Amino acid sequence: MLWVVGLCLSCLPQTGHAQTERVVKILVENAAIRSGPTTEHDRVTVLPSGLKLPVVRKEGGWYRIRLGDSQEAYVSADIVELLPEGSAPSQAKVTDVSVRPFEKGTRIVISLTAPVPFRIVQRLRPAALILELFNCRLSQYGVRQLEGADAVLAIEQVQKTTNTAELTFHLPQRQQTGYTAGFPSDDTMAIDIRRPYQSAGLQDKLIGIDPGHGGAWTGAIGPTGLREKQANLDIALRLKQLLETGGARVLMTRETDAGFGSPGAGQASDLDPRRELTKQAACDLFVSVHNNDTGEGTSRSVGGTETYYWTPMSILPAKVIHANLGAALGTQCRFISWRPFYVLRETDCPRVLVECCYLSNPDEEAALKSVDFRHRAALGVFCGIREFFDKAMTTDGLETAGEQEPGSVGVQENGDGQRP
Ligand SMILES: [Zn+2]
Incomplete structure (x- = not known):
C-alpha cells in the first residue's frame, strides 16, 4: 500500500x-x-x-x-x-484575524475555511508564541485589535511556504503564564493567551497540587514497604495548608487515598483526570508531588532530589522550587530535567513535577517516614512557589542571558515515566 x-x-x-x-x-x-x-x-x-x-x-x-x-x-x-481514495486532506484559507480581551488575557480569533493541522512554539526571549498553520494560506486581511487586548503586543504574519502560514504573537517580555488553543467551531480557531501575573506573592493565586498515584496505584514501594502514594499525599496536604495560610487558593487533585482509573485501564486513566481537573480550573501554577524509584534490579544507593518540567515557561518555577526543596531537605540536588511527562505537557500554565527523594534508597525511605522530613519537603516546595511568584514579576523566565534553554535533557532513573 x-x-x-x-x-x-x-x-x-x-x-x-x-x-x-x-x-x-x-x-x-x-x-x-x-x-x-x-x-x-x-x-x-x-x-x-x-x-x-x-x-x-x-x-x-x-x-x-x-x-x-x-x-x-x-x-x-x-x-x-x-479514508477512501479521492478523499481530500484538511486545507484552508485564513479569512480574518482579531485580537480581543477575555477575562484572563487576550483571545486571538482566527477565521478560516476549515480546521487545519497546526503547531505552536513558545519562545521566552524574545517572548512570543509562534503559530504554524499547515495546509493553509493567508488571504488579504487586516488584524483587528480590540481595546483591552493587552496580553499580545503585536502580530506578524507571513506565508512561509506555499501551504504553511505562520503567525507570530509578540508578548510582553515577562514570565509567561500559559495559553490554550483549539477549534471551537469548524471555521474558527481560538488561542487564549493569559496575561502576566498581576502581583507578586501568593495572594489570589490558584495553585494546582497533585499528589502522585493513589488508590490502586501505589507508586514506588520502599525497602521496608513505605508506599509512595501515602508519602506524596502527606507532603501535598502539608503544602496545601502552607499555601492557604500564605493567601493562595489550592486545588488538590486528590485529598484521600482514592485514586483515578485503574491499572487495568492504563496509565491515562490515572493521569487524564488530574490534567483535566487542573486545566479546567485555570490554575496559575501546577505542581505534582512524587518520590522516586530506581526500578527493580538497579542500585539502591541512588538518592537525591529531582525536578521536571516541559514547557519553556516552566523552567523558572522548576529551578526555584528545586533549589528550595533541596535546601529544605538537605538532599543531593541531582538535576532539573526537561521531560515530556503526561501531567507536564499542557500549556495552560507553568507545570512542574518534583521527586522529593528516592524511596528506593533505604536511608531516604527512613527519612521519608518522619513527619519532620515530610514537613520540610512541603516547606521547601512552598518556599519555592512563593519565590517563583516574586521572581515572575521581574524576569522573562530566563534569569540571566545564556542560562539553560529548554532541551537540555537530564538523565535516566525515574519511576514516574508517565509516557502515554
Ligand atoms: Zn511517583
Whole structure:
C-alpha cells in the first residue's frame, strides 16, 4: 500500500493534486504527531480529532504524513482511519484575524475555511508564541485589535511556504503564564493567551497540587514497604495548608487515598483526570508531588532530589522550587530535567513535577517516614512557589542571558515515566 515512494520533497504533490494521495483522519483528541515511527520519538505537535492528513506512506503501524509543503511526521495507525481514495486532506484559507480581551488575557480569533493541522512554539526571549498553520494560506486581511487586548503586543504574519502560514504573537517580555488553543467551531480557531501575573506573592493565586498515584496505584514501594502514594499525599496536604495560610487558593487533585482509573485501564486513566481537573480550573501554577524509584534490579544507593518540567515557561518555577526543596531537605540536588511527562505537557500554565527523594534508597525511605522530613519537603516546595511568584514579576523566565534553554535533557532513573 505504498503510493508515494522515493519522491524528493519538492516533487511531492501540492494540495491541488490531492487526488494522487491517500488521506488519514484523526479519530481521537490530542493525537500525538511524532518525529519518528515510535512512541519514543518527540511530539512534533498534538492535534484534535477530525483533521485529515495527507499520507506519504505507511511504515509498520505508523503513517508517515505531511504537514504543509516540506515537513513530514508520523501518526500511529491506531488513532487514525484511512479514508477512501479521492478523499481530500484538511486545507484552508485564513479569512480574518482579531485580537480581543477575555477575562484572563487576550483571545486571538482566527477565521478560516476549515480546521487545519497546526503547531505552536513558545519562545521566552524574545517572548512570543509562534503559530504554524499547515495546509493553509493567508488571504488579504487586516488584524483587528480590540481595546483591552493587552496580553499580545503585536502580530506578524507571513506565508512561509506555499501551504504553511505562520503567525507570530509578540508578548510582553515577562514570565509567561500559559495559553490554550483549539477549534471551537469548524471555521474558527481560538488561542487564549493569559496575561502576566498581576502581583507578586501568593495572594489570589490558584495553585494546582497533585499528589502522585493513589488508590490502586501505589507508586514506588520502599525497602521496608513505605508506599509512595501515602508519602506524596502527606507532603501535598502539608503544602496545601502552607499555601492557604500564605493567601493562595489550592486545588488538590486528590485529598484521600482514592485514586483515578485503574491499572487495568492504563496509565491515562490515572493521569487524564488530574490534567483535566487542573486545566479546567485555570490554575496559575501546577505542581505534582512524587518520590522516586530506581526500578527493580538497579542500585539502591541512588538518592537525591529531582525536578521536571516541559514547557519553556516552566523552567523558572522548576529551578526555584528545586533549589528550595533541596535546601529544605538537605538532599543531593541531582538535576532539573526537561521531560515530556503526561501531567507536564499542557500549556495552560507553568507545570512542574518534583521527586522529593528516592524511596528506593533505604536511608531516604527512613527519612521519608518522619513527619519532620515530610514537613520540610512541603516547606521547601512552598518556599519555592512563593519565590517563583516574586521572581515572575521581574524576569522573562530566563534569569540571566545564556542560562539553560529548554532541551537540555537530564538523565535516566525515574519511576514516574508517565509516557502515554
Ligand atoms: Zn511517583
